[in-house]
Amino acid sequence: MTSKRDTTELKVSLLSNGVNFPLDLFERYSGDFYENLYVYGKTSRVKKEHRIPQVLLLGDGVISALLRRENTPWSLRIEENKVNLYHNSTHFRVLELPEKPAYFGKLLGDGTPIESIVAVAGEDTPGYFLFPQCYYFDKKLPCGFCSLKGTRNNEGKHFVTEYNEGNISEATRIFQNDDWRHIPLISLTTGTTETDDENREKIIKPIKAMYDVCDPKIPIHLLAHPPNDFGLIDELKEAGVTTIAFNLEVFDREIFGKTCPGKEKLYGYDKWIDSLEYARNVFGDFNVYCGLVWGLEPPESTINGHRYFLERGINLASNIFHTDQKSVFGNMPHPSENLIMKIATAQDKMYDEFPEATTIFPVSMRSTIDWEIRQGYLK
Ligand code: SF4
Known part of the structure; x- marks a missing residue:
């Protein structure tokens, strides 16, 4: 059983240490998700062509920025189309990805997406x-x-x-x-x-x-x-x-x-x-x-x-x-x-x-x- 405090501490650890994953990890995920659109900052060492989610859903209503870092005990793997969080080699938790807003994809009158x-x-x-x-x-x-x-x-x-x-x-x-x-x-x-x-x-x-x-x-x-x-x-x-x-x-x-x-x-x-x-x-x-x-x-x-x-x-x-x-x-x-x-x-x-x-x-x-x-x- 995990508590809301555990989930908050997990967020603190992910924000402090970041999380590692292969650059093409999310290409292996078959569903859609709300990806990082880089509105004002770019915190992860990835290229624009590597779609990554803006946030991770940790459970208990808690979300966290996804900060990709290489020297961290945390890592992500996609297994059976689920996003699994590992601490070193130990499975820690299954995470969810944010949903893309339903109104994305619509065009304004002048053609602006x-x-x-x-x-x-x-x-x-x-x-x-x-x-x-x-x-x-x-x-x-x-x-x-x-x-x-x-x-x-x-x-x-x-x-x-x-x-x-x-x-x-x-x-x-x-x-x-x-x-x-x-x-x-x-x-x-x-x-x-x-x-x-x-x-x-x-x-x-x-x-x-x-x-x-x-x-x-x-x-x-x-x-x-x-x-x-x-x-x-x-x-x-x-x-x-x-x-x-x-x-x-x-x-x-x-x-x-x-x-x-x-x-x-x-x-x-x-x-x-x-x-x-x-x-x-x-x-x-x-x-x-x-x-x-x-x-x-x-x-x-x-x-x-x-x-x-x-x-x-x-x-x-x-x-x-x-x-x-x-x-x-x-x-x-x-x-x-x-x-x-x-x-x-x-x-x-x-x-x-x-x-x-x-x-x-x-x-x-x-x-x-x-x-x-x-x-x-x-x-
Ligand atoms: S440089 Fe400072 S004041 Fe200017 S946009 Fe960035 S945070 Fe705001």
Whole structure:
């Protein structure tokens, strides 16, 4: 008998160590599955022609990113068309693969395939990656873990980069009218514009177009860089956004500067904190999230950051660090299982102290265990 805690610990181990498998493994699987489309990052050492799933389903509603690594005790084999997970040579568990969204394969009126515009988060949450660029790359100041530019110029280049209002409205109608899965939330992510005018044109306008056709109106979550003029935070709320995340990524001020040099030099640590507090006042307590990446700073610093934000009515949105090949930190080690469990145990206690705190998604997501902790899976 395995418990939910066992499944969460398995996810922690898979995110820390990765899993090995032959490059052509999934060609031996006879069913269809939702494959990794490389929306903003490429974490596995595979070629685009090797179709691999975006996530693995571990059981108990828990999913995990699939990170292919060679020096790991974990491996995958396909046997009798089942995905078997092994720990060294011992069979550990049978895993499932994510289902391809039923609306994939449909074409928009102008011939654009819907899967070139809709970015599915986790196992089934539809959304969009608006403005998939970031001016920090041009200034040679990208965040160390980010491979947005390299990925979108290569494996992710089939994705639409300009979202016209017609396409986004049409795609939204299609997935909302499809009964494949209940959709509790639409997830939006954006790159970083240099100016607020560009932000209004490339981000706020398409959000408004999407919100206008939403029927029924459902929560819309946005992960973005905060605007220069905080007034745009009000505009985002008016456009239909219901919860918002501005990810500081690292709580320690000095490590923040080394990890996110663009954010530090061209925006600023203090202004980032101010933007979160401003957003909290606009969206309300616990409707604003601040993401920290586990493994880029000492665990005590991440834990202090979590407390700092929760005390201010700002939710946590964690990400467990994993290397992206085309990023500055492409060779940095992943956090150990012990480090991850140390932060997770502290977060579990903090959720008891702050019962109003919630997770962005009401389901498990691929590179974080926020949902599993919030559900009490570590108790
Ligand atoms: S702000 Fe950082 S994480 Fe966001 S797109 Fe730019 S480089 Fe990537």
